[in-house]
Amino acid sequence: MPTLAQARTSLTQDLADALVDLKDREEAARFLSDLCTPAELHTLAERWHVARLLDDGELTYREIHQKTGVSTTTIVRVARFLRQEDNGGYRRLLDRLRERAQ
Incomplete structure (x- = not known):
């Protein structure tokens, strides 16, 4: 079972991978609007x-x-x-x- 720190690192890396896959400003803005309040x-x-x-x-x-x-x-x-x-x-x-x- 991963530690809390390992789980956080994994989640952060998964989010970073998603950000890298954004194609343009519009996609980034839409994703951020969905992700964040x-x-x-x-x-x-x-x-x-x-x-x-x-x-x-x-x-x-x-x-x-x-x-x-x-x-x-x-x-x-x-x-x-x-x-x-x-x-x-x-x-x-x-x-x-x-x-x-x-």
Whole structure:
């Protein structure tokens, strides 16, 4: 019998596989709308927006909070994952978007 951690990892990997199979923005939006409550989807979108603002480097945490209404706790958490954690998810996608824009 798998441990709780193994079960969570398996479920996360299954979700990641589903995300990779999405063909375009419309499919992704439909899947996310089915998967998440409106509040969950809004929270995910806010975190992504904060990551982009942090990556731009033009605003302080306080200015991001004032502009977006996102809590400073969330901003600090996004910044930590953007700059310090080993996952590299934010960084990889932000770099990929920057490369496409060139």
